[in-house]
Amino acid sequence: MTLTTHATLGAVIGRATGNPVLAFIFGFISHFLIDMVPHGDTGLADNYKIKKVRRKQALAYVMVDAVVAIMFVLILANVKDIVSVRNFTWGIVGSVLPDLIVGVYELTKTKYLHWFNKMHFFFHDFFIKRKGDVPLYYALMAQVVLIAYLQTKL
Ligand SMILES: [Zn+2]
Structure with a gap:
C-alpha cells in the first residue's frame, strides 16, 4: 500500500486503541x-x-509516496481535532515502520534485517503470487477512496 494509506490507517488505529x-x-x-x-x-x-530496468521510476514512486504521506499527515494534524496527538503519532509510526525497515534493508542488505524483509514480502506477495496483481492505476484510485473513508474516522 502507499505510505499515505498505511499512515491514515495507523492514525485511525491510534484513535481506536486510545x-x-x-x-x-x-x-x-x-x-x-x-x-x-x-x-x-x-x-x-x-x-x-x-529486471533492473526503469529503476528511476521506482525510486520516484517511493519518493512521491513518502512526500505525499508526510503532507497528508500534516494536513490531518491541522484540520482534524486530534483527540490524542500521542496516540495519533504512535499509530502512524507503527504502521509505516515496516516499509522503513524494508528500505533500510534494500540500502544496506544487512543480514540482521534479511528475515524482516522476507517476512514483509511473505505478506505483501501472499495473494499476488497466487492470483496476480491488479493494475496500479486502479489500486491507487481504490486507496484514495479508502483514505477518504478512513479520515472520517479520525
Ligand atoms: Zn509494506
Whole structure:
C-alpha cells in the first residue's frame, strides 16, 4: 500500500486503541495485513529488483509516496481535532515502520534485517503470487477512496 494509506490507517488505529503502545503494536501489525491486498506495485518492484530496468521510476514512486504521506499527515494534524496527538503519532509510526525497515534493508542488505524483509514480502506477495496483481492505476484510485473513508474516522 502507499505510505499515505498505511499512515491514515495507523492514525485511525491510534484513535481506536486510545493508548500509544497499543497504537504502535496494532499499527505495526496492520501494515502486514493491509499489504496482503494486491495493490499494483509488483511491476515497479520487479523492474527495480529483478529486471533492473526503469529503476528511476521506482525510486520516484517511493519518493512521491513518502512526500505525499508526510503532507497528508500534516494536513490531518491541522484540520482534524486530534483527540490524542500521542496516540495519533504512535499509530502512524507503527504502521509505516515496516516499509522503513524494508528500505533500510534494500540500502544496506544487512543480514540482521534479511528475515524482516522476507517476512514483509511473505505478506505483501501472499495473494499476488497466487492470483496476480491488479493494475496500479486502479489500486491507487481504490486507496484514495479508502483514505477518504478512513479520515472520517479520525
Ligand atoms: Zn509494506
